[in-house]
Amino acid sequence: MTATVDEPTLTTLEERARAGTGTFGEDHLIVCDSLVRIYQSEGVEVQALQGLDLLVEQGELVAIVGASGSGKSTLLSVLSGLDVPTAGRVRVGDWDLMAMSARQRVDYRRSMVGFVWQQTARNLVPYLTSTENVAFPLALAGIRRRDRARRAAELLDVLGVGYCADRRPGQMSGGEQQRVAIAVGLANAPQVLFADEPTGELDTATSHDVLEGLRTVNRELGTTVVVVTHDPGVSEHVQRTVAIRDGRTSSEVVRRTQTHDDGTEHVVAEEFAVLDRAGRVQLPQEYRETLELAGRVRLALEESHVSVWPDRPRPAAAPAPAAPAPTAPAAVAPAEDPGAAPTPAAPRAPRQAAPTAGPDDAEETR
Ligand SMILES: Nc1ncnc2c1ncn2[C@@H]1O[C@H](COP(=O)(O)OP(=O)(O)OP(=O)(O)O)[C@@H](O)[C@H]1O
Structure with a gap:
């Protein structure tokens, strides 16, 4: 058969392939693509992340769960710009976390992301009031005093701890401290808030308040929230729960609201296995x-x-079952x-x- 003028050239085919496939996660705010993190400890290699894929959309509220040692904290360290993976690709917004200079890393941590840690002592300065704690990062960013006070009051109100404005950490409960800590993490209006075990030191009822605080922030301020937790109650408060096993995402629980014929709404949670880009799925034990x-x-x-x-x-x-x-x-x-x-x-x-x-x-x- 002879070639016709309509037959595509190699260049056209390459262009079509590029246009058709796109880049993995290009529409997402957070993209982890085949992330690997290997630690060397006393001559022994530990693979904390083993080709982890994760996509988070702008405005999502996602929980990351997993057994101890599964790689949750390593993932959060990478996403928060504290650690650099051994291989793979990681992007948050326009920030390529594999290729940032030390200076860009500081800018990223100041402007793009906020943090809430498990230990309240790491979140709050003990001798400052709640207002002063929230205003502190704003002062570092050069915001005027009047605007700092206004922003602090707004955030404390959103988190339901406006009444704690003049209290120091030692004068508040653990749950109140963590909600103030969320306000501090949001002071500079980051696009993403990362929370590492924010309820780790709290009882069930107080944990509920803190997780609801994260939900409020997500809903009312539009902040994308990624929370790492052992808390089994977390899936009630988030849209998506991603489970990590052996350094890879293994399953996801997605919660959706369904409206029945009678108009009543029900939340349905459905569990999925994650199919990674190489076609791998972890079969449940x-x-x-x-x-x-x-x-x-x-x-x-x-x-x-x-x-x-x-x-x-x-x-x-072997006959096929009737079902x-x-x-x-x-x-x-x-x-x-x-x-x-x-x-x-x-x-x-x-x-x-x-x-x-x-x-x-x-x-x-x-
Ligand atoms: N700095 C390090 N040096 C060597 N190994 C490390 C280091 N940090 C983590 N690891 C190892 O990497 C693996 C994943 O650890 P990671 O802390 O990410 O797990 P995790 O899921 O957060 O656990 P936990 O819930 O207990 O905090 C573990 O086997 C851990 O021992």
């Missing part, structure tokens, strides 16, 4: 144990999903608890010869 999945598994492409089978001889004629297969995403069940594994779906016979997958390959994909 419960699934692996129940079906004794280990080493390698068989995959079968179904009409609407992919099934995963143990690497064992199948019964000669319909679950709809995509595979193996996802509603769950309130972000740590809870989704309910395993009933397996059905593969319709075709299935490829095998090693532990480093995709365990389940769609």
Whole structure:
């Protein structure tokens, strides 16, 4: 066949490919792309982040949860500009955190992001009142005294601690101190607020107030909030809970409000497994144990999903069950608890010869 004038040139194809694929997360405020952070400790290598992908949209309120040692604090250190990852790409707004100079890093931390830490002593100056604590970063930014006082009063009111304006940290409860700390973190109107275990030292009722404070800030000021926590109650207060396991995002719980026919509204929480850019999915431990999945598994492409089978001889004629297969995403069940594994779906016979997958390959994909 001879070439026609309409056939695209290599350059055209390259341009089309670039226009079609776009950059991973280009519409998002926060982009973590295949982040790796390796620590060297006494000659031993620790991989704290193992190719972590995370996207956060402008205006979102997201919680990051995970077992101790899963990499949450490392991720927050990277996002807050305190640490530089070993490999990958990380961007917050227009700031490329892999390529910032020391000076840009200071500017980023002063203007783009705010912080709330677990220890109140790290958030507040003990001999300053709440108003003075909030005004302090404003003074460093060169804001006039009158405007500082006004901004401090506004923020303390939004956080419901206006009555603490003239109190020092020692004269407030832990929850009040953390809400003042949120106001301090917001003083310079950052686009993103990072909170690292802000309820770690609080009881359940007080934690609730602090998490509600973060929600108020997100809703009323439009600030994007990323909160790292062990607090199992956090998923009630956020739109999205991202679970990290072994330095990678493993699952997400998304909360949506559904309106029923009678007009009543209900919040529905649904758990998803995260499919990373390389096509990897972490199968919940419960699934692996129940079906004794280990080493390698068989995959079968179904009409609407992919099934995963143990690497064992199948019964000669494994009939497909009458019940319909679950709809995509595979193996996802509603769950309130972000740590809870989704309910395993009933397996059905593969319709075709299935490829095998090693532990480093995709365990389940769609
Ligand atoms: N500075 C460091 N040097 C060596 N290893 C480190 C360092 N910081 C963290 N790690 C290791 O990296 C892994 C992830 O740690 P990280 O603190 O990010 O976890 P985490 O999920 O925040 O845990 P926790 O909830 O207990 O704070 C752990 O194995 C930890 O021991």
